[in-house]
Amino acid sequence: MMSRDEQVAVYRIEGLSCTSCAKKFENNVNQIASVSEAKVNFGAAKLIVNGAASIHELEKAGSFDHLQLVAEHEEFKKRSWYLQRHYQQLTLAAVFLLVGFVVQLLYEEQNIIGILSFVLSTLIGGVTLFYEGFKNLIRFQFDMTTLMTIAIIGAFAIGEWSEGATVVILFAISEALERFSFERARRSIRSLIRLSPKEALVVRDGQEQFIPIKEIKIGDICIIKAGQQIAVDGKVIQGTSSVNQAAITGESIPVIKCVDDDVFAGTMNEEGYLEVQVTKTSADTTLSKIIQLVEDAQANRASSQTFIDQFAKYYTPAILILAILLAVVPPLFHDDWMTWIYRGLTVLVVGCPCALVVSTPVAIVTAIGNSARNGVLIKGGVYLEELSMIQSVAFDKTGTLTKGEPAVTDYISLNEARHSSVIQIAAILESGSTHPLASAILRYAKDHQIEPMVNPSSFQSHTGKGVTGIIEGVKYFFGSPNWFGKRVTTEISNQIVPYQQAGKTVMLLATSDEILGGFAVADQPREESKQIIRELKDMGVDHVVMLTGDNQHTAHGIADRLGIEEVKAELLPNEKQQYIQQLRNSGISIAMVGDGVNDAPALAISNVGIAMGGASSDTALETADMVLMGNKLEKLPFAIRLSRFTKRIIGQNITIALGLKLISLLLIIPGMLTLWLAVFADMGATVLVTLNALRLLRSK
Incomplete structure (x- = not known):
């Protein structure tokens, strides 16, 4: 430690x-x-x-x-490729190999110049390979360098100079291709790192100056001009502009930002001038956390990857034993030692587990990088694999299937002549309230171009009931129907009950003498929620359930509109957790989608906990196994499709790697496979599985 x-x-x-x-x-x-x-x-x-x-x-x-x-x-x-040492070695080795072949063509018998050319090609191209191979032999550690070293030494021992040298060159080319392929797969992650500028324009001591990102402090004022990247997380204090947030949330349409809106490092200011007050240091920005999470995810292995690593551990010694047996046993009966030693050496080359070892990690790296670019953070291969097997999805209601903010859905007219004044008086009263429903009334008034022109006097908030205030000498009451008692006549009750049965909250406005009108308020479903539920069912996720702490009427009202058959309402956080545990105990693989705060127990117990992560939601980033950035619920079907595609790719890669090995081994016994063809087959398998995995980059 x-x-x-x-x-x-x-x-x-x-x-x-x-x-x-x-x-x-x-x-x-x-x-x-x-x-x-x-x-x-x-x-x-x-x-x-x-x-x-x-x-x-x-x-x-x-x-x-x-x-x-x-x-x-x-x-x-x-650096140009010709300035890199391993490429210089490979090029020089290839030249000597070519010289060896030319000499071999000119002379029917082996020539000392040709042999020397092949030896030099082998030593130059395989110096690192031999160094590691000999070290492993001394320590009795068997990996692909050990197998290749034994095979090449054996080839030289039986006079197969050209084949031994060719094996070294092809092996070096194979490693170069592997290196290139993994760099291509990692490019999605590296592209995130390059999003953040190295410096920003900051106002200090009354002057504008460029300062390195690491030196910017919370409270600094940054200036971002049109066409510049935003270098910090902060709050707009001046200006209006459209900002492309694709790097953080995956959404392609720019978002309008004005005073008091949050902006994030790595996003692009497309049009206007913005002054931004820094709210997070460079190490704590949303982009930094995303990069950290994506990179940490690479170390969180899928079970298939762990299996392959374990398999390769025993596979390599098994290949060595098979090669020894093939080289020693048949000659005891046929007395043809050179032929069978050659075939045993070919087994060593074929047996290199390169393609098998890279088959899973290259797919995982590619998939996680691609999902991050598309606004979905998956915290490891294990969760990617779990997601592909999901049979059930449980949704929290508020803020997940719904917008998470109440809105006026209906105006309840009890005195049509006073329609505008009812809205204005309600807005005046609620302008002094901190109740969550107050914002719904104020937005409704604004939508009707009605502004609260005065402040109420003698304003009072009555917990659980409503508010009172005096406006132009008249005392008004605004709140729950239960607060008004007998003043709510049968006629008024008949008007408001249907709204209450639909799960809406009713608020009435009254004077001491009469009830003037009212509003029905409810949390509205997201526009995309119904489509997402339908998509999940089309994908084979048949069991979709809503888990909410809200009342039965409200929960069933929302569920009916979205096409969700099963609803569990009036649940405490621990009761949501218990329900998911029951499903898991019955053998069902379940994903829980919530806001990452009050749903934390349920997210933790599910097979995959999925948080609706607003770009600034640190809690969502930290608590869940997977985060849908920008609160974009439509990313969920994409993530499930990507996980299933990744699982298919991994299955195909393992089949390709093992299948080609098996075919090659079978071709060795009748002598149909040479040493250089064996390494070519191994290289081909590695290239095939890598190219197959890179198909994941195309998933949108």
Whole structure:
């Protein structure tokens, strides 16, 4: 365990192409004297080091795979491929290989110049491979470098110089393709990192000056001009503009921002001039948290990935044993040692588990990166896999299926002549109230272009009943029908009961003498909710249930409008949790969709907890397994489709990897597969599974 005072450094890694390489690098770094603990996140290509090791020491620990490091917030310096050492080695090795083949064509028998060319090609192209392979042989550690080293030495021992050299070159090309493919898959994550500018225009001491993001403090005033990226999370204090928030919420249509609206780092100011007061430091912005969550998700492995890693652990020694048996047993009966040794060496090359090992992680990295770009944060491969098997979805009502804010749905006319004055008086009374329903009345008045022109005198709030106030000498009462007692006649009662039965809250306005009119208020369903429920059912999620703490009338009213058959109303948070636990105990895989605060117990107990994450909702980002950014419920079917597509891709990749291995092994026995064809088949399998996984980038 690291101490509290210990230095922690985070680096980005370039060139990391396989999980075994990541593990080896992690072990090498942990052996550095000045490092107490190191952890490599393969999917995100990150190294977290507790200690004081320099970048030079760390890169030396990764020299076996030509790894390069930069500090977390820095960019890699782009170098042309011909300036990179491993490509220089590969090119020179290929030249010597070509010379060897030319000499071999000119002379019918093996020539010393040709043999020397093949040896030089092998040593130059495979120096790192042999170094690691010999180290593993000494330690009795068996991985693909061990298998390849034995195979190439064996090929030279039986005089197959050209084949041994060709195997080295093809293996190096295969590794380069793997490296390129993983960098392509990680590009979705890296693109998030590049969204945030390195500096911002800040007003300090009465002057505008560009300041590095890390030095900006809470309370600073940033200026964002048209066409510039917003570098900080903050609140607009001056100006109006349309802001493209696609990077954070995945929504393609720009959002109008004006005074008191929140803006987020990484979004684009498209038109106007904005002055923004900083509310979060660079390390705490919504974009920073999204990047952190997405990168951490890469380390949270799916069960299929864990299985493959375990399988590969036993698979490699098994291949070695099979190769030895094939090289030794048949010659005992046929006395043809060279032929069967050659075939045993070919088994070693075919048996390299490259394609199998990368089949799952490349799909997981691609899917999680793509989902983040589309406004869905999935916190790991395990949740991506769980989501693909969901049979039931439970929704919270308020703020999830509904907008989460009450609105006036009906005006109850009891005195038509006083329609406008009833709205105005109600607005005047509610302008001094903090009750949640007050905002609904004020919005309704504004929609009818009625403004509360005066303030009430002797204003009083009566908890659970309503409010009173004197306006122009007249005392008015505004609140629940129960508060008015016998003044609510049978005729008035008959008018308001249908609204109450539909789950709406009724509020009446009255003087001491008569009831003047009223309003029916309700939380409105989101426009997209009904379509989302239908989509889920079309996708095979047959069991959809609403869990809410609201009353039965309101809950059933909303459910009927949305097409939800099962409703559990008047539930406390722990009762929601108990209901989901019962479903799980019965063998049903369930996802819970809520707001991430009062639904936290239910989110925690479900197979996949899905939070409706407003871009500024830190609680949603932290509590759930998956977050729908920007409160976009329509992202849910996309996430389920992506998870199912990912599961199919992983299944296809494992089938391709194992299928090609099996076919290749069967072709070795009758001698139909040469050494170089074997490595070509292995390279082909790796390329196929990678390209197949990159299809996930196209999911929208």
